[in-house]
Amino acid sequence: MIKKVEVKQLRPGVYIHRFGGSWLQHPFLFNQKRIRGREAIEQMIDWGMDYVYIDTDRGFDVEDESRSGESEAESAAVVEIDFVEDIEEEPPLLHVPLQEEIVAAKAVRSKSRKVIKRMLDDVRSGKDIDIDASQDLVTEMDNTVCRNKDALLLLMRVRNRDEYTFMHSVSVGALLISFCRSMGLDGEVCRVIGLGGLLHDVGKMSVPLAILNKPAALTDSEFSIIKQHALYSQDIFEKMDHIPETAALIARQHHERFDGSGYPYNMKGDEISPAAQMAAVVDVFDAITADRCYHQGLDQVAALRKIYGWRCSHFNEALVQRFIRCVGIYPPGTVVRLESGRIGVVVENTGDLRKPVVRVVYDAGQDWAITPLDINLLQEDPQSGDRIVGYESPHRWRIDPLRVLGIGNNLA
Numbered sequence: 001m002i003k004k005v006e007v008k009q010l011r012p013g014v015y016i017h018r019f020g021g022s023w024l025q026h027p028f029l030f031n032q033k034r035i036r037g038r039e040a041i042e043q044m045i046d047w048g049m050d051y052v053y054i055d056t057d058r059g060f061d062v063e064d065e066s067r068s069g070e071s072e073a074e075s076a077a078v079v080e081i082d083f084v085e086d087i088e089e090e091p092p093l094l095h096v097p098l099q100e101e102i103v104a105a106k107a108v109r110s111k112s113r114k115v116i117k118r119m120l121d122d123v124r125s126g127k128d129i130d131i132d133a134s135q136d137l138v139t140e141m142d143n144t145v146c147r148n149k150d151a152l153l154l155l156m157r158v159r160n161r162d163e164y165t166f167m168h169s170v171s172v173g174a175l176l177i178s179f180c181r182s183m184g185l186d187g188e189v190c191r192v193i194g195l196g197g198l199l200h201d202v203g204k205m206s207v208p209l210a211i212l213n214k215p216a217a218l219t220d221s222e223f224s225i226i227k228q229h230a231l232y233s234q235d236i237f238e239k240m241d242h243i244p245e246t247a248a249l250i251a252r253q254h255h256e257r258f259d260g261s262g263y264p265y266n267m268k269g270d271e272i273s274p275a276a277q278m279a280a281v282v283d284v285f286d287a288i289t290a291d292r293c294y295h296q297g298l299d300q301v302a303a304l305r306k307i308y309g310w311r312c313s314h315f316n317e318a319l320v321q322r323f324i325r326c327v328g329i330y331p332p333g334t335v336v337r338l339e340s341g342r343i344g345v346v347v348e349n350t351g352d353l354r355k356p357v358v359r360v361v362y363d364a365g366q367d368w369a370i371t372p373l374d375i376n377l378l379q380e381d382p383q384s385g386d387r388i389v390g391y392e393s394p395h396r397w398r399i400d401p402l403r404v405l406g407i408g409n410n411l412a
């Protein structure tokens with residue numbers, strides 16, 4: 001049963017179904033949490049939280065006298081659950097077929113390039129940010145992500161090397177919206193964090209173009225100038241009174257690292273805003289997968305492995321796992337090799353991230369193209385059915401994943 005109780009009534013072993021007030025007003029990453037010790041309750045009181053909603057089917061009741069004599073340690077031991085698993089399943093999003101949603105997603109992508117390029121140009125020339133245009137764009141991005149979570153993200157992979165700065169902003173915004181939606185966050189929260197993604201690098205507009213667009217790796221002194229952009233963002237936002245605080249936090253803190261090794265403040269752990277912790281994962285993922293003037297981006301699978309490797313240092317481990325679950329171990333558009341020797345492109349994920357739907361197009365054993373065929377690996381026989389044995393470079397097999405998915409690459 002869900003019931004509203006005062007924070008001061010809480011005790012270890014109670015399961016919080018939802019916090020009172022906005023998610024943005026407390027530092028917990030998830031709205032659902034099991035109370036393991038009195039420290040968490042004291043923190044909530046310190047943060048000025050008055051009430052929460054508890055689920056008595058998943059934890060103790062505040063009025064459960066039969067358990068009131070248990071020691072705190074006993075209560076905590078009884079309810080010990082891996083934090084990562086202690087989350088509700090994603091809410092069902094509308095599943096409009098990819099082929100259908102791609103039309104709307106293309107329009108959103110095209111509009112986002114123009115809106116964000118203009119916004120960044122405005123900032124560079126000292127004008128105010130057109131926040132209404134940015135918020136309208138975020139709403140359109142959110143709408144397409146809710147209809148089909150893959151369409152816009154697939155399109156974001158197509159970009160020219162010379163448009164990195166603004167397409168990176170667009171891509172981080174889209175990824176953050178998708179990430180938030182996969183975590184079941186409120187629509188308002190998803191959109192304000194998405195806005196933070198679009199604005200996260202505005203401070204770069206205060207960096208000299210010669211450094212920002214340098215077609216080679218940066219020197220140490222140039223990199224130290226680039227690192228100032230988190231502070232420059234703060235200066236830019238301070239002159240405006242209509243930037244949501246969460247979006248400003250993302251701009252200030254997205255280079256902070258969970259282990260304190262980031263910049264500009266060397267913040268650690270939960271000192272970093274939850275939204276900025278999410279943005280940090282997304283920002284790095286997008287940056288290392290993007291082709292730049294001076295280097296080729298990593299495949300998404302390789303990038304996810306790197307992110308996973310940083311889960312206990314740079315990032316919040318729970319968020320890394322949630323992000324991988326959001327984009328998939330094999331994100332749509334990934335070229336994979338099946339045990340049968342067939343090569344295909346991941347079309348969409350299923351309930352098991354290791355078993356997506358794959359469109360096979362090539363037989364590596366025979367070395368010839370085959371008639372495209374969709375195979376749902378989740379429905380394959382566990383003993384005799386096919387399975388993924390690895391991911392492949394699209395260049396090696398001369399496969400254009402978007403073309404295989406029927407999306408084409410004629411994007412504006």
Ligand SMILES: [Fe+2]
Nearest residue numbers: 200201254255
């Ligand atoms: Fe940045």
